[in-house]
Amino acid sequence: MIWLFDLDNTLVGRDDAFAAWAATAVADAGRGPDDLAAIVAADQGGFGSKAALARELIDRLGWADDVPAGIERFRGGILEHVRAYDGVLFSLDVLRGAGHRVAVVTNGTSAQQRGKVARCGLETHVDAVVVSEEEGVAKPDPRIVEIALDRLGAADVDRHQVWMVGDAAHADVAVGRAAGTRTAWVSHGRSWDGPDRPDVVAATTREAIARAASPAVRSR
Known part of the structure; x- marks a missing residue:
């Protein structure tokens, strides 16, 4: 077969990896559960707009990155955590x-x-x-x-x-x-x-x- x-x-576990990375990123930025929930929702299980997710991360976590850099940042975070x-x-x-x-x-x-x-x-x-x-x-x-x-x-x-x-x-x-x-x-x-x-x-x-x-x- x-x-x-x-x-x-x-x-x-792609979604598990994103959630684990996002929790760390939110904690490092000194933000709270509402921010984490909004970021996970924006990800849409990996099927959402990558640019929209990057903008959500930039706005909520105070990143200095532009959108392309933000996309690469969360993609790198997924790779660090995926199993x-x-x-x-x-x-x-x-x-x-x-x-x-x-x-x-x-x-x-x-x-x-x-x-x-x-x-x-x-x-x-x-x-x-x-x-x-x-x-x-x-x-x-x-x-x-x-x-x-x-x-x-x-x-x-x-x-x-x-x-x-x-x-x-x-x-x-x-x-x-x-x-x-x-x-x-x-x-x-x-x-x-x-x-x-x-x-x-x-x-x-x-x-x-x-x-x-x-x-x-x-x-x-």
């Missing part, structure tokens, strides 16, 4: 040890996303890393899935043998559906409230892998 994994909040989720690297190794092929398919800048991959030591646990900025196409455009499959030497594989695993319904589940793969949504405790439930819904990535790899699901 072929496994395509989102990076942020699927393999690594792979517990047990995820082991799960990737188990998949590859069983002959499955594994790729990371992530939206974002090359420097930031590859920085997270390096920081968390993911390179030796996957067969390929595909970053949207490098390819000129991003999820949910299915062309990024085709690029990943080509990198894995699986361009002609039956899409029923391909899993797209991620936490973002609008990007990860959507790209899997557009590309004709099976989909596993990492809910982090959220409820699926849209139509067309993914093939697998699980609270964690490790649970999603276990369910997707189970004989009952594989035989569907």
